[in-house]
Amino acid sequence: MYELFFEEFNKKVPITAEEQEQIKHYLTPKKLRRKQYLLQEGDVCKFIAFVEKGALRAYSVDENFTENIIQFGLEGWTISDLYSFLTEEPAVYNIDALEDSELVLISKSAHEEMLQTIPKYETYTRLNITGAYLAMQRRITTIISSTAEERYQDFINLYPHIAQRVPQHMIASYIGLTPETLSRIRKKLSSGK
Amino acid sequence: MYELFFEEFNKKVPITAEEQEQIKHYLTPKKLRRKQYLLQEGDVCKFIAFVEKGALRAYSVDENFTENIIQFGLEGWTISDLYSFLTEEPAVYNIDALEDSELVLISKSAHEEMLQTIPKYETYTRLNITGAYLAMQRRITTIISSTAEERYQDFINLYPHIAQRVPQHMIASYIGLTPETLSRIRKKLSSGK
């Protein structure tokens, strides 16, 4: 139920069995069916979600109803609309499941209580958000200075297994391309040009 | 010398005069002249820099010697090659001053000691990196789903005063455009089209 969560936690901050028991009280398991929403835009985001099993995505929808995927959430990853979570303003992102999934949710009050009472949780959170920041910085660097093909290559190098679990059109959206362009790039790359 | 640093610190985490004195021991003031490097790619980044006064930029250089600006650093902001700082691998970014500047540097050892001994410093760091993450997430959302004009508008809305302190070609680089394109957008926007 929380196996992977504590495995990842211990990678970042080793904790005792006692601390683990303490933290468990703040965690809420949740299952999602494929295509089921975890968060819809306009609602306040009231949790941080850790993915024990499955795959999620976070995306915004623009005025042409185009979905822009900003984040995937696979096993071991954390996903949220963090701005909404922290400020309690309405979310701008939607989050739903790409396959049946099992999550560990941390509510706002649990989050704040643990920050106050469990120093290793604050360290875990700082390291988590630092890792997310670095991933995003790297991503911006790539997006700003790369061709479409380079973007796809970079994505595949970074996440070799995601392509098998996520539709091509979602990968295209995530890296800022159209599905047709991605299709042409894939053809070109596979024919060795 | 550390006035703005503690002002920003207290905004995030109020600290006592005693804690402030304690933290002061870990801080190192530094002045940079305009165009002077703080960091060059290939060197390990050994500090986190807080900008008391002035303006800096962080950028990478691609194989065509094109500079891609990933971050500006104005008063009140923190700037570093964080990946290099944390992993001690060679930096991929350069950081230099756009005007004469005064900084507060935090070395790796100071950073780690304060994390261990001053809980409010860990909170300050977590809140800092969380803010940076949210800014970057918002930026990725904009870059992926906007036209060139929308990108510039968004930049100007977010940072109305930066345009007066930073050359246009650097703003163009930061938002992923060429100077010529930015110039045409500015002309179009100012003529009310």
Place this chain on the structure above:
DNA sequence: CAAACCCCTTGATTTAAATCAAGGGGTTTT
């Protein structure tokens, strides 16, 4: 089992932005 849906690819055309070139004007350096 058929209809409906979804994913992906391909071709043709359009378009937003890049690239290349040139020049005006202000600032900095010698």
Place this chain on the structure above:
DNA sequence: AAAACCCCTTGATTTAAATCAAGGGGTTTG
């Protein structure tokens, strides 16, 4: 004070990617 440099703009052309359209094939639903 002049040369050198830098910033910015504009025009012309090219190009990478988007858009539009169409269709094949697999999966899901009724």
